[in-house]
Amino acid sequence: MYLNESHTEVDDTFYYGFNTKINQNLRGQMQQRVVMRVRSQAAGFWRVLGFDRYTGHGWEISREQTATVERPSWSYRFFLPSRPTQAQIREVVQTYSIVSELPNIISAMTQPKQLFFFTKKVEVDAEESLRSPLGLLDGDTYTVISKVPLRDRTQLGQARSEYIASIEDKYLQIPSSIAGRVRQKTEEILAKSQKPVTVPYEQALYLAQYLKQHYTIQPNLPVLDEEQDLVEAFLFDYEGGYPDHFSTVLTIMLRSIGVPTRLAVGLGPGEFNPFTGLYEVRNSDAYAVTEVYFPQYGWFAFDPIPGHELIPPSVEDYQTFGVLRQFWHWVAGWFPSPVRNLLATLFGGIFRWAGQSLIWLWRLFTSGWDC
Numbered sequence: 125m126y127l128n129e130s131h132t133e134v135d136d137t138f139y140y141g142f143n144t145k146i147n148q149n150l151r152g153q154m155q156q157r158v159v160m161r162v163r164s165q166a167a168g169f170w171r172v173l174g175f176d177r178y179t180g181h182g183w184e185i186s187r188e189q190t191a192t193v194e195r196p197s198w199s200y201r202f203f204l205p206s207r208p209t210q211a212q213i214r215e216v217v218q219t220y221s222i223v224s225e226l227p228n229i230i231s232a233m234t235q236p237k238q239l240f241f242f243t244k245k246v247e248v249d250a251e252e253s254l255r256s257p258l259g260l261l262d263g264d265t266y267t268v269i270s271k272v273p274l275r276d277r278t279q280l281g282q283a284r285s286e287y288i289a290s291i292e293d294k295y296l297q298i299p300s301s302i303a304g305r306v307r308q309k310t311e312e313i314l315a316k317s318q319k320p321v322t323v324p325y326e327q328a329l330y331l332a333q334y335l336k337q338h339y340t341i342q343p344n345l346p347v348l349d350e351e352q353d354l355v356e357a358f359l360f361d362y363e364g365g366y367p368d369h370f371s372t373v374l375t376i377m378l379r380s381i382g383v384p385t386r387l388a389v390g391l392g393p394g395e396f397n398p399f400t401g402l403y404e405v406r407n408s409d410a411y412a413v414t415e416v417y418f419p420q421y422g423w424f425a426f427d428p429i430p431g432h433e434l435i436p437p438s439v440e441d442y443q444t445f446g447v448l449r450q451f452w453h454w455v456a457g458w459f460p461s462p463v464r465n466l467l468a469t470l471f472g473g474i475f476r477w478a479g480q481s482l483i484w485l486w487r488l489f490t491s492g493w494d495c
Contacts, residue, residue, distance in 0.1 A: 139410035141368070141389035142172060142227050148182040148368060149348050154407050157224055160231070162394065162403040164218040168272075169425065169436040170231040170405065171390040174251030174415065176294050178376060180353045183387050186294070187250040194245050202239040202246055204254070209235075209422045211273035214439045222264040224407075230254035231391060233270040234423070234438070240267040251386065252423075272439045275424060280325040283418040287384055291417055295384035298376055302353050307380035309359055314381075324383045328416050332374055332428035339373075340364040341430055370428040371412040384417040388425060393437050 134140045134152040162170065175183035195202045216233055230239070230246065232254055239246065239254065242264065247255045298306070313334050314321050321330045342364045348357055355376045358365045365373075368389075375385045389412045394405035413436055415423040425436045 137407065138227070139389070139407055141410060141412060142229055144173075144188075145179075145184040146175065146182045146389070148354055148366070148372060151345070151347060151366075156406050156408045158404055159222070159224040159226060159391075159407050160405045161221045161223060161400075162218055162231075162405055163221075163401060164233075164403065165216050166214075166233075166272075166439045167393040167396070167403065167437040168216065168218070168233040169390050169392060169413065169438065170218075170220075171234060171253070171388055172229045172231055172410075173253045173389050174249075175387045175389075176251060177297055178299070178355075178372070178379075178387075180299055181348065182354070183372070185249065185251060190247040190249045190255065192245055192247055195241070197244075200240050200242065202241060204236050204239055205248060206235050206237060206271060207252075207422050209273050210420045211276065211279065211422065213271045213273050216270050216272050216439055217267065218270065219265065219267045221402075222260045223262055225262065226260040228256040228259050230256055230266065230268075232268040233272055234425075235271040235273065236268050237271045238269040242266065251388075273422060273424070274439065275435065277325065280418050280421060280424065281323050283323075283325065283421055285324055285382075285419075287417070287419060291384050295386055295417060296379050296382065298379045299353065302356050302376075303380060306355060306359070306376060310377045310380050313377075324378070324416060324418065327381065327383060328374075328378060328414070328426050329434065331377055332414070332426045332434055335370050335374060335428040336430045336434070338363075339370065339430075341367055367429045368412040370430070371414050374414045374426065374428040378414070378416060386415050386417075386423075388413050388415045 134150045134154065136152065136155045137157075139154065140146055140150055173185070175185055177184050177186040191205065193202050193204060213235070215237070218233060220231055230241070230253075232239075235252075236254060241256070243257055245257060247257070249255065310331065314327060314330060316334075317330055321327050339358070340363065342362055343366075345362060345365050348354060354365070354369060355373050358369050358373050371387060375387050378385045389410065391405050392409040392411065394403040394409050396403050411429060411432075413425045413427050415425050417423055425438075427434060427436050
């Protein structure tokens with residue numbers, strides 16, 4: 125969609141990753157513009173597509189089959205298929221208002237459960253991405269209700285590391301020409317930890333943080349030759365690359381040690397507007413993350429890109445005052461650092477106290493009175 129792979133320059137309007145195939149050997153930057161506004165109960169990574177097959181210069185979705193979901197004629201609500209999970213979940217409502225033309229992709233936070241959309245049918249692909257039969261135009265609006273799994277480090281750290289055949293077949297793929305060298309490098313990096321890093325969740329955290337700290341964004345990275353592999357060039361030749369290359373490298377490094385992963389692309393939360401309560405999302409907010417599979421819990425994302433948070437935006441346990449927090453961050457930006465730090469400490473305590481008070485009251489009124 126919008127991508128001509130015979131060129132070496134990105135389209136300066138549309139994010140190159142919103143396609144069934146992505147070529148990460150493209151160079152250049154987009155001209156910033158707002159593409160949508162989002163009203164959401166929590167800031168999130170507005171996920172668009174997932175990719176399972178690494179090509180050496182990028183990614184593709186290897187399975188073209190999609191599942192068609194129809195809505196009843198009397199309602200605009202679609203009930204979407206979703207994977208079961210043992211993780212605790214929070215339902216998050218998001219409404220997306222398109223302000224600039226986009227391809228036929230439907231953004232959503234993790235595990236969309238229901239979709240209110242204007243077409244009679246939508247499709248769900250093998251990587252749990254939503255697609256519209258039509259491209260999205262200025263003025264289109266839709267709503268998603270997602271079952272967002274809460275990230276419990278203890279639970280995910282204890283998740284078993286035996287995988288069913290269908291997961292291993294699809295999400296451990298790595299070119300044989302680089303597998304040995306990448307695995308050796310990955311094991312060398314993990315061995316630098318002060319304590320053993322043996323479980324997949326901790327390995328993903330450690331490697332993502334290591335890439336942030338020891339590799340750099342290379343804005344003038346040359347176009348790779350046909351025989352050059354992107355991951356090899358990143359790790360051994362240039363010690364860095366474009367921002368999305370970091371996520372590709374983390375994805376392949378984890379695969380090299382037997383951890384199932386895939387690449388996902390989407391849009392960051394954007395800039396929160398405290399006067400409208402909407403997130404202003406630009407085309408330049410698009411980027412890629414690494415999704416790691418944990419049996420019984422599903423997919424969780426990690427972000428190794430320098431300057432980004434290690435964990436992409438999502439729902440926190442007992443999250444309260446989401447809009448108020450966003451307003452505070454906006455106001456704090458006007459103060460000098462010493463004042464901002466003091467106020468952050470003060471209001472952080474207020475947010476924690478208020479949140480715990482609401483939790484206590486909720487438990488009180490839902491548990492009943494002892495007689």
